[in-house]
Amino acid sequence: MEGRNRRPLVFGAPAGGMDGSSPRRATARCCRSQNTMISLCDLKPALAPLRADIEAAIGRVIDSGWFLRGRETAAFEEEWADYCGQRYSVCCNSGTDALTLAAMALGLRQVTIQANTLPLTGLGLHRAGAAVHLAEIGVDGHLLGPDEDAVPVLLYGRLPSAAESSALLFDAAHAHGWRPPSQAAAAWSFYPTKTLGAFGDAGSITTNDPALADEMRKLCGRDDLLQDRRQLTSRMDEMQAAVLRVKLRHLDRWLAERQDIADRYADWLAPFGLTLSGSSMHHLYVIRTDRRDALLHFLEAHDIHCKVHWPQGLHRLPGPWSALGEFPNTDAWCDTVLSLPCYPGLALPFVDEVSQKIIEWIEL
Template sequence: MNDLVTLHAPLAGALTAAVRRVLDSGWFILGREVAAFEEAFAAYCGVPHAVGVGNGTDAIELALAGVGAGRGSRVALAANAGGYGTTAVLALGAEPVYVDVDEATATMDPACLDRAGRDGGFDAVLVTHLYGRLADMAALRAVADRHGAAVVEDCAQAHGATRAGRRAGAWGDAAAFSFYPTKNLGALGDAGAVVTADAGVAGRVRRLRQYGWDRKYHQADGPARNSRMDELQAAVLGVKLPHLDDWNARRARVAARYAATVRHPALTLPHVAAGEHVAHLYVLRAADRAARDALAAHLRAAGVPHDVHYPVPDHRQPVHGGRFDALTLPVTERLCAQVLSVPCHPALGDDDVDRVTAALDAFRGAEVTTCTA
């Protein structure tokens, strides 16, 4: 599904120099490299503040804590995004309030969010930009404002996505990014960041990422954790950040080639609007679980990489012990039974795309369809 060796090959000299620079400095945690990347990434996102943390899930947790969510808070979120948001909400001791998604975009439905606000209310909203597509932030923000709730964006799959000149990460009260190696902007290990326009939120996140300290060995805030971006990952991300827009453009061209070449009569391909959708994943939809499984078996036999993002909705995960058994999210549940991802990354060549296309066109199993937006 990804080829990081090919992606990194043209940057080998710069990456080696960055790692050598960190080794020669003798400083490996929260030093100059982290500060430089924080400044550069905040500027890229169009906000004043970025705070480097250990990984993307910590970033969600710390962003939520930074805007005031904590034990007993009710956090509205979608249930089709892999469970990372739920993990963060539960780690805070907060209560997940699952909201159904829009059929066309697979992102949180503003009307469903409004209904959740009327039914039981929520204190914060976690909006995931799924598969690289910006959610309808203007509408979701308006709903959250009506209900007096803070908004946190989960931008783990949407680095660089833009609408009306505003990037992912600049819409909410805070935003969380993952730099897991396969993300549109990936480190060489785990790393994450919280970005925000609010100096108070940034200050709290900085304290909470390091034991709650306001100065060394002086714990002024909490509950806190140890979640610090290291200097090596910051140096690597600093090398890669200037290439992000070009990589996103290549992802969009891969998506466009699929759209231009796939001819299977039962396939309707996703619309990837360059800019608003940075094609982190290219996700097909089948008619149902049986059709999806048949397509997956066909691709496996053809040697074509594929995956399911994501097969089990959060409210059906066994960790809840049946707590949400009575909750029905019809669109979420349908999508989780239908989705299947095929390769879409910057190192994918046109011939690779054509090989995937040929395999899709050769499928003769149950009828499949895909997201039309």
């Protein structure tokens, strides 16, 4: 249940500057050369120092002449389970497949998900044969009154609310570094931009239940036998596993960097009431403002790349789900969220610059 590097961000709380002074008086040392974009996410700085290790790992796979269902995947499964504090990890082709495999193995007939997630959560669960119901969120963005069928999505890396914590399955695609509660299975995505990202598609489910892990291995269709008539062909390849094994060794450091970035944004922006409350693994650093689109355009005009995760709730999109009732909180959420640049290797003066631009916009 505990996430690593947890430090609460208090919504709207007064905060001191980095040097103990008012953050608004602190001067950012801008090291951006002209016409350089500040990206939402740039994978290159974190990868550069790992290049030799990654090339060696890929070389090891090539030399082995073994590309699927091999030692790298088996080793990564052990290492990832251990990192997550769970006994088993079953690797597969994507986070969407991870949701499908977990829901199939758990035999879920009904699931409830929050409407402010992305379609892949709903699609992954629906493919398992579950009826997907959309639920409204609270003003804090978490599932409102989660029922026993809830599959909470740990959006942006935010840790589950107390009410969400008893769920049996989590969409943890954004929450690398979080340790799932002992009763739960967690579906992970290693999509390249995720906090732990592969060099292509990859995913995993972690669990403490040996029977569930066994069932999921059969459902992955790992060999050329028919193990289960519902099985998918969903494997992680050896290259991805080898790359992920190298990157996993740096994950704690990257999470700490994300926390530093988040703390810095909070120093600047919490006094303006823009930041979200609660603990997070900070896969994304998200703020909220009523004039979100105007701010997005202002930042784009200053070569600062931001993004909306996501502009519409699932209740507004056609898909294999049902939505009952009204979703005013979800609509308000989707109209106001904005993800700011946040990735390991993003220098803090850039965070200062983004924050100062936002404050400049507020004060226009």
